[in-house]
Structures are given as structure tokens and as C-alpha cells.
Amino acid sequence: MSPESTRACSEVSFESGEPLAGTASDAPxxxxxxxxxxxxxxxxxxxxxxxxxxxxxxxxxxxxxxxxxxxxxxxxxxxxxxxxxxxxxxxxxxxxxxxxxxxxxxxxxxxxxxxxAGGGAGTPLERPLLLVCTDGKHDLCCGKLGRSIVSALRADPQLEVAEVSHLGGHRLAANCLALASGELYGRVAAADAPALAESVRHGRVYLPRYRGRTGLDELAQVAEAAALARFPNATQVRPGAPRTDGDARIVAVELRDGDVARRLAVRCVARVFEVFASCGDLAPEPRARWIAQSGEEEKI
Missing domain, CATH: 3.40.30 (Glutaredoxin)
Structure with missing residues (x-):
């Protein structure tokens, strides 16, 4: 067994510089x-x-x-x-x-x-629910790092917190999904818990650990995160369809910044990162990812 194969997948991902943005599921x-x-x-x-x-x-x-x-x-x-x-x-x-x-x-x-199908019984969620992946059967990082933040998040009495099975991307553990928004967070530590909980309670994105909004594709998630980094108080953030510019992709993101309607053209480029998909892998593998290179505001 090589020395690399004994390292945690989350550790290798972090050291490779792999970004969080764009890694949520696209399943709606x-x-x-x-x-x-x-x-x-x-x-x-x-x-x-x-x-x-x-x-x-x-x-x-x-x-x-x-x-x-x-x-x-x-x-x-x-x-x-x-x-x-x-x-x-x-x-x-x-x-x-x-x-x-x-x-x-x-x-x-x-x-x-x-x-x-659009029907069914039940009532809408009345308060935020955080689902924290603690699925150690699937990957050691999820079990170890996920359990470490559950108690920290449960310290906030206004949040519901539950342990959940694999959310995807165990190399980005600890992971938690916010409902009803669909915001997915990764590399969450106990120290993040108070700020993350406050953001979720107030309907804001906690950018330092934001992986993306579930249901959007990777490019849309990357562009949305870039727009929120530029305009942290933005609302009604809507990424559009990408257009091709050579090897890059341009995603126009429309948003409200207070009373002002804005549109930001986010230029995304592909980068390759060497990561372990899971703990116990024998060697890292190349993983292509979109990253936000720049953002230019456009007239509306």
C-alpha cells in the first residue's frame, strides 16, 4: 500500500485546491x-x-x-x-x-x-432542517467529520438537525444539506456551526462552505456562487444558460442587489485537480472541474 492510499480523501482534496462551488447534486x-x-x-x-x-x-x-x-x-x-x-x-x-x-x-x-407527480399528503417544512452526512459505512471521512459537527449544530434550538446517509462528495466532508433551500455545504467544521446556523435561519447562503444549490447543473452552481461572492446580499439569483467562448463558458447571472437589478457575466474555465474519490483509493485521479475565472457586470 502506498503512503498516498493511507491519507484521507478529504485531506487530499483540500490540499489539491479543489473548490467547493459546483459540487452539489443536479437532481431537482x-x-x-x-x-x-x-x-x-x-x-x-x-x-x-x-x-x-x-x-x-x-x-x-x-x-x-x-x-x-x-x-x-x-x-x-x-x-x-x-x-x-x-x-x-x-x-x-x-x-x-x-x-x-x-x-x-x-x-x-x-x-x-x-x-x-405534484400531489400527495404532508405539510411544508415549517423551519430549517439541516441533514448532516455521518455515513461512515460509505466513507470514513463522512463518519468521522460528520459526527463532529452534529452536536455543534444541535446547539441552535431554532434548527432541526438529523444524521443522513451519503450526500455525495465524501472527499468534501463534512457535508450538510439545508432544507427547504437545497443549499449544500462542505468542509464544515464545528467552528462553522454558529455562522452556518445563523445563515440558514435567516435564509442566507453561508459562502465560506458553499458547495452549490441542489438542482442546478455545475456551471450554474459555480456562476451563482461567484455572483454571491460579488454581491453577498443578493436575492433572486438566477443563472442563465451558458454560452461558449473558446474553451470557456460564460454564464449570465441575473439578481437583485437591494433595489437594483443587476446582471453579472461569469466566465468559467475548466481546471483539473488530483483527488481521491474515496478513502482507501490506491492513487489520486484527475477530476475536471469548472471554476469562476472572472465576472463582468453587464447592462440590463
């Missing part, structure tokens, strides 16, 4: 339900012990309909496998959420399908 649909952590599958949550076979068909059915679904499990302390599950669904493109506090596990797949 999200569903998570409570299930005992001891029963989580190490790779595919749909294969977790005790789940009905119908759960396995959800992601494929959503994809066939033209929309991708993230399916996750989260842990509620004290719940057992034979208890009703709590279900949380989100449609980030349509700004919809639904929570069903108690549901027979046999009804879970149908309830998720109904939400995806």
Missing part, C-alpha cells in the same frame, strides 16, 4: 425517510435492510420521467425498524416541500411517487 427531486442507521446499506440506500422492494424502483422511475431523484435515509433517535417512518420530500425546481411525520414503510414509495 429529493426524498428522505427515517430508518435505523444500523440498517443502512453502505452504497445504495434502496438496498438497506428491511426496505420494501418498491423503494428500489423510485430513482429509475423519476429518471425515466426526465427528472432525477436523490433518495436518502436519516436517523431519528429512538425509532425502530417496525415503527412508522417520517418522510421528507423536496422539489427544488418548484420550491415545494412536504413532511409526513408518520407513515407505514409499505406506503413510503407510493407517497414519494405522489409528491413527484
Amino acid at each position: 427531486l429529493f426524498a428522505a425517510f427515517s430508518w435505523p442507521k444500523a440498517l443502512w446499506h453502505h452504497d445504495d440506500v434502496a438496498l438497506s435492510e428491511g426496505l420494501p422492494a418498491e423503494i428500489r424502483d423510485l430513482a429509475g422511475a423519476a429518471k425515466r420521467s426526465g427528472r432525477k431523484l436523490q433518495l436518502r435515509l436519516f436517523q431519528r433517535t429512538g425509532r425502530q425498524a417496525n415503527d412508522p417512518v417520517e418522510l421528507i420530500c423536496a422539489d427544488f425546481q418548484r420550491a415545494r416541500t412536504a413532511r409526513i411525520p408518520e407513515l407505514p414503510i409499505e406506503r413510503c414509495a407510493a407517497a414519494i411517487s405522489e409528491f413527484i
Whole structure:
């Protein structure tokens, strides 16, 4: 075993300079339900012990309909496998959420399908929920670094915090997803918890640890983060479709900066970073990423 293979994937990613922006999932649909952590599958949550076979068909059915679904499990302390599950669904493109506090596990797949179709039971999330990946079965960094921030975030009584299965990008651990916004954060440390919690409670992006807004593609996420870095108090931030400029891509981002409507043309270029996809990999691998090179304000 080489010395490189004994290093944590999160450590190698940080030292390579790999940026956070642009690494959230582009799946616009999200569903998570409570299930005992001891029963989580190490790779595919749909294969977790005790789940009905119908759960396995959800992601494929959503994809066939033209929309991708993230399916996750989260842990509620004290719940057992034979208890009703709590279900949380989100449609980030349509700004919809639904929570069903108690549901027979046999009804879970149908309830998720109904939400995806635009209907279903449940009530919208009433306060922010932070889902922190502590899935040590999937990757050591997620388990070790994720658990270290759960208690720090739970110190804020105005936030709900739960441990969740893999959110993607374990090399960027610790990771947490904010609902209902869909903002994904990475490399979160306990010291970030107070500022992150305050930002989430007030509907602001916590830029130092921002990976991107779930449901957008990579270029849109990178451009949105660049626009927020330029105009930290911006609202109604909307990245447009990219246009090609040689090897670069230009993304026009429209936003409101107080009472002023602005448009920022963000120039994105590709860079390659040597990273470990997971802890235990034998050697780093090249990973191409878009980064924001510059931003020029355009007249509207």
C-alpha cells in the first residue's frame, strides 16, 4: 500500500485546491425517510435492510420521467425498524416541500411517487432542517467529520438537525444539506456551526462552505456562487444558460442587489485537480472541474 492510499480523501482534496462551488447534486427531486442507521446499506440506500422492494424502483422511475431523484435515509433517535417512518420530500425546481411525520414503510414509495407527480399528503417544512452526512459505512471521512459537527449544530434550538446517509462528495466532508433551500455545504467544521446556523435561519447562503444549490447543473452552481461572492446580499439569483467562448463558458447571472437589478457575466474555465474519490483509493485521479475565472457586470 502506498503512503498516498493511507491519507484521507478529504485531506487530499483540500490540499489539491479543489473548490467547493459546483459540487452539489443536479437532481431537482429529493426524498428522505427515517430508518435505523444500523440498517443502512453502505452504497445504495434502496438496498438497506428491511426496505420494501418498491423503494428500489423510485430513482429509475423519476429518471425515466426526465427528472432525477436523490433518495436518502436519516436517523431519528429512538425509532425502530417496525415503527412508522417520517418522510421528507423536496422539489427544488418548484420550491415545494412536504413532511409526513408518520407513515407505514409499505406506503413510503407510493407517497414519494405522489409528491413527484405534484400531489400527495404532508405539510411544508415549517423551519430549517439541516441533514448532516455521518455515513461512515460509505466513507470514513463522512463518519468521522460528520459526527463532529452534529452536536455543534444541535446547539441552535431554532434548527432541526438529523444524521443522513451519503450526500455525495465524501472527499468534501463534512457535508450538510439545508432544507427547504437545497443549499449544500462542505468542509464544515464545528467552528462553522454558529455562522452556518445563523445563515440558514435567516435564509442566507453561508459562502465560506458553499458547495452549490441542489438542482442546478455545475456551471450554474459555480456562476451563482461567484455572483454571491460579488454581491453577498443578493436575492433572486438566477443563472442563465451558458454560452461558449473558446474553451470557456460564460454564464449570465441575473439578481437583485437591494433595489437594483443587476446582471453579472461569469466566465468559467475548466481546471483539473488530483483527488481521491474515496478513502482507501490506491492513487489520486484527475477530476475536471469548472471554476469562476472572472465576472463582468453587464447592462440590463
